[in-house]
Amino acid sequence: MSSSAYAPALESTRPTIRSEYGLFIGGKWHAPQSGRYDVTIDPAHETAIARVAYGGPEDIARAIRSARKAYERWWAPMKPATRAKYLFRIARAITERSREIAVLESMDGGKPIREARDFDVPTAAAHFFYHAGWADKLEWVLRAGRTPQPLGLCGAIVPWNFPLLMAAWKIAPALACGNTVVLKPAETTPLTALFLAQIAQDADLPPGVLNVVTGDGATGASLVAHPGLDKLAFTGSTEVGREIARALAGRSTRLTLELGGKAAHVVFADAPLDQAIEGVVRGIYFNQGHVCCAGSRLLVEESILDETVALLQQRIDRLRIGDPLDKNTDIGAINSRAQLERIEELVRSGVEQGATLIQQRCDLPERGYYHRASFFTNVQSSHRIAREEIFGPVLAVMTFRTPEEAIEKANDTPYGLSAGVWTDRGSKNMAVAQQLKAGVVWCNTYNRFDPASPFGGFRESGFGREGGVHGLTEYLA
């Protein structure tokens, strides 16, 4: 029996999916002004799931009006402890319907159900629980003597890699601080944001406190361009982040950007190697590598290169790629055809520039957008695969000789979102971590998240923090 021969697991919880979704504005579902609907597809089977309204500038304006009204009439004047009750209610609803949401997230985005079930949904709920607790304690966030005030109307534009979780990262602190929100989900993954809107409606959240306007980049641009916005929180590519910063220059709209990354994962010869390999694998292949903080550059001490490569190769052969709804799947589908093409283009460039490609040996499903777990050896710092964010299951392996060289190479990137260090020596771990120019450094672990821990980047990875006390200050005047 081959190692991929576990019989398929049966998913009994099917989410309620409507055939058509409108825009969630002012507590009600509306048809878009333009009358246009786009189809959202299941990337694992290339089949349509539902038709989703396309929001235009008029719809954005309408959402902004209702969010403004909700802010002035209900949400800002409300007792903070009452706001907390709404957030707790939303958090509980996410927990109660977690299986349904996990299946929906997996279907719409292609991520393995195991990850949606064990990471996305519980972490999203945790963010609501955490921020619900803060809602009536905000005076402890700021320096003594300052009274916490909400900013007003917050726009949130979120990516397709963690659709629900990124929405939660922005909505939960915004609402806890007394702001109202207009959320623009990614065009390929709108369904869990719309599910969240349904939860808000079921929780009797006052109309207009949370609005969800689906659409594409142009919809996002209309939101950014709207003068009624007091704050914008964006997670996505550095390219779009730049455009947003340009559009907001000279305006009083506050901005936080959480952009791309090209994180270094540094493995010293004295690391617990079997676990370090596991950390490296989780660092790059988690969510098919669609992770802004993915450890996409492996810097390994030269003396253990051969052993590391051998272990890595053996390990990726045992990853199970396939139907995201199978509970045993480790690597699901790439989010869209466009993203798959971008990954394939960068992989070709790696081969053309002289790096050695090593891929998982397995069959791929006949339909759907899939990419084998891959890594490159013989990578030079000047190669595109070592510099550009691939946002796919592709790792660049490079070597170093001394801790100084490791730090220098790790910092040799325009990004600065995250990094990882593996060594069994605590002193070395701390010393290296302090010199890495990254917002988050994981020591002897990777991709660990908690609502209490701030997350965000340096340099071209953006600015501002999400989560923890630091994250709350971004939503307070």
Place this chain on the structure above:
Amino acid sequence: MKQLCVDAVMLESRASELAARSIKGETKSAWIDLAISCIDLTTLEGRDTPGRVRSLCAKARTPLPGSDAPSVAAVCVYPNFVGIARRALEGSSLRVASVATAFPAGQAELSVKLADTEQALEAGADEIDMVIDRGAFLSGAEDRVVDEITIIKKRCGDRHLKVILETGELGSYTAIRRACDLALEAGADTIKSSTGKIGTNATFPTALAMCDALAAFSRRTGVRRGLKLAGGIRTTKQALGYLAILNETLGTTWLAPERFRLGASALLDDLLMQRERLRTGHYTRPERIPKD
């Protein structure tokens, strides 16, 4: 030999991920039979009697009369019952395993341990389950641990030697890994987790650390040694979890009684119950499965 370190957080996280694999349908059916055929059906109690050992042997041969359930791999008894087990299993391919070397504490002079081993071998044991000297290991006398294993293995000759590390007494995963590496280096045919006589027995992370040691040994020497997990393994779910860990670290060549054993007694009944359920679609009465 290089001292390797093991990170507890990632080891435990990975082990629980693997043990949570969803094993259903045909795979479950095949793995239940595999688990049965990998069992060392064990009785190691002060109240063991010839009668008890004979009834255990009968069950080992035919776990569930009237069904096509496979027989287990071996029975495991104290040295003084080896002869009885040998006769009770005559004509079958089942093996007789015997604990030895002052089981379970291992606190005796080497001469006593040798005599213990020799007695079991003379009575016809196919396999010896020896314990390492944890006192020596923890006091840093690694040479003594290695020497003892080497000497016992020499006495065993081509008979199978399992070396019990008693992982629950070693204090850390790094120490467990070290003990695995020493035992494999010294010639253990199989490394075994526990005696079953202390509070902490086989666990998923321990099994994973042992699998990692076996994989590293096999990469370095080309020789595939065995793994035995024992103590506290009572349910089918646990057994399937261990098989998943083996499958995804060592691969399918380890999924056989030559390289994998489960030291257990109550586990067999649960495996038989689950086996019946897969075949009939409903749970059988526990009373239908003979106790011994």
